[in-house]
Amino acid sequence: MSTNKVCATFREAVADLFDGAVLMIGGFGGVGGMPHYLLLALREQGARDLTIISNTMGIASAMGFGTPKGVRPVDVSILVENGQVRKAITTFPTSPSPSRPTAFELAYRRGQVELETVPQGTLTERMRAAGAGIAAFYTPTGVGTVVEQGKEKRVFDGREYILECALKSDFALIRARQADTLGNLVYRGTSRNFAPIMAMAARVTIAEVDYIVQPGELDPEAVVTTGIFVKRIVKRPSHTGGYQGMGAL
Amino acid sequence: MRVARELPDGAVVNLGIGLPTLVSQFIPEGRQIIYHGENGILGYGPMAEEGEEDVDLTNAGGQFLKRVPGMAFSHSADAFDMIRGGHVDIAVLGALQVSERGDLANWMIPERGVGNIGGGMDLAVGARKVITAMEHTTREGRPKIVHRCTYPLTGQGCVKLIVTDLAVIDVTAEGLVLREVAPGWTAAEVQELTEARLMVARDVSEMRL
Numbered sequence: 213m214s215t216n217k218v219c220a221t222f223r224e225a226v227a228d229l230f231d232g233a234v235l236m237i238g239g240f241g242g243v244g245g246m247p248h249y250l251l252l253a254l255r256e257q258g259a260r261d262l263t264i265i266s267n268t269m270g271i272a273s274a275m276g277f278g279t280p281k282g283v284r285p286v287d288v289s290i291l292v293e294n295g296q297v298r299k300a301i302t303t304f305p306t307s308p309s310p311s312r313p314t315a316f317e318l319a320y321r322r323g324q325v326e327l328e329t330v331p332q333g334t335l336t337e338r339m340r341a342a343g344a345g346i347a348a349f350y351t352p353t354g355v356g357t358v359v360e361q362g363k364e365k366r367v368f369d370g371r372e373y374i375l376e377c378a379l380k381s382d383f384a385l386i387r388a389r390q391a392d393t394l395g396n397l398v399y400r401g402t403s404r405n406f407a408p409i410m411a412m413a414a415r416v417t418i419a420e421v422d423y424i425v426q427p428g429e430l431d432p433e434a435v436v437t438t439g440i441f442v443k444r445i446v447k448r449p450s451h452t453g454g455y456q457g458m459g460a461l
Numbered sequence: 462m463r464v465a466r467e468l469p470d471g472a473v474v475n476l477g478i479g480l481p482t483l484v485s486q487f488i489p490e491g492r493q494i495i496y497h498g499e500n501g502i503l504g505y506g507p508m509a510e511e512g513e514e515d516v517d518l519t520n521a522g523g524q525f526l527k528r529v530p531g532m533a534f535s536h537s538a539d540a541f542d543m544i545r546g547g548h549v550d551i552a553v554l555g556a557l558q559v560s561e562r563g564d565l566a567n568w569m570i571p572e573r574g575v576g577n578i579g580g581g582m583d584l585a586v587g588a589r590k591v592i593t594a595m596e597h598t599t600r601e602g603r604p605k606i607v608h609r610c611t612y613p614l615t616g617q618g619c620v621k622l623i624v625t626d627l628a629v630i631d632v633t634a635e636g637l638v639l640r641e642v643a644p645g646w647t648a649a650e651v652q653e654l655t656e657a658r659l660m661v662a663r664d665v666s667e668m669r670l
Contacts, residue, residue: 333541
């Protein structure tokens with residue numbers, strides 16, 4: 213495990229992201245938990261044919277989900293609009309209202325992208341399985357729905373379950389509040405959501421954080437993601453720190 | 462408003478996006494509900510005032526919350542362990558269609574071709590009790606309580622109680638039982654707007670709000 217994980221720039225942090233990569237993006241959908249600067253750097257870097265694994269596909273920019281008034285959100289839509297996305301594995305491909313579609317929904321309607329819509333708890337568990345070395349698991353979620361199509365079914369204690377397979381990725385872009393230089397991470401509030409699971413499931417996890425401190429400065433009891441799951445950390449510009457306006461650019 | 466009466470003191474409750482989120486406004490003073498959000502929050506309270514929004518503190522509908530004592534955060538996998546593991550007592554979900562067997566369809570209108578599953582399928586199988594909070598008919602007046610769902614299912618036989626603007630309906634092994642009708646409506650009028658057959662409870666009453 214490298215002990216020097218700090219990248220000087222966002223550009224450097226995403227430099228080796230290759231065409232066709234499978235990429236997890238943290239965040240629930242709103243601006244909290246969204247790795248804005250990594251997304252902006254990736255747009256500039258230009259890797260294409262990406263498979264994106266993310267809870268939502270751009271509902272902050274489409275409908276202001278989890279976004280305070282006056283804040284212009286940056287989300288995965290910037291990659292979709294830049295033609296970098298080939299496929300999404302997601303639970304929320306678009307906004308509930310048909311009148312405010314995500315850029316992804318529009319691309320999907322044009323036949324430019326593929327979509328696999330999955331239940332949220334199945335998405336989390338598939339990623340956790342990948343990170344934990346478990347090949348597959350049986351879950352009751354989705355029985356009797358389109359989700360079960362093509363999957364093995366089995367009865368345990370009189371109840372039907374479907375077999376779901378682990379889901380791993382080449383990279384994960386996540387957001388955390390604070391990191392030490394070893395990559396131990398602390399989150400803030402509901403912005404934790406998918407980040408710890410994605411960090412485990414990706415070969416290379418890159419964390420965008422507000423603060424980087426020296427080993428010993430984080431309370432070891434408070435660490436949520438241990439450094440073993442984090443390859444790179446990069447600090448956000450200081451003007452975005454503080455509780456308010458953390459989503460603003 | 463009526464759904465709020467179904468949430469007992471101390472219950473762990475998940476409120477779906479849309480109509481169900483309104484339920485929390487009608488909980489009587491003194492009754493404590495533990496709200497669960499799929500985004501990894503347990504024990505949340507009221508919405509934040511405008512101008513006080515904290516981007517790191519939302520419910521699963523992306524609404525900003527106030528900081529309240531006792532709330533706790535988890536990551537998404539834990540949030541769904543709580544659901545699938547049977548630790549959430551009640552889920553209040555919106556519905557596009559509910560069938561007479563309690564099948565729920567709430568994630569996709571086929572004509573749109575894209576839909577959001579979100580946490581709905583996990584709540585449908587995992588919550589101990591699923592209540593739907595919904596308009597009785599579509600905006601065009603078509604029934605949403607049907608023999609068989611024609612929209613893609615969220616869960617099979619998962620709904621236990623249907624609460625609409627017109628009626629309260631139990632889903633039983635024998636079929637749908639009409640328990641309450643809204644003031645000014647009769648059981649026959651409610652049946653008119655319901656495709657599935659309703660058995661009228663002997664003690665059917667006016668809906669108390």
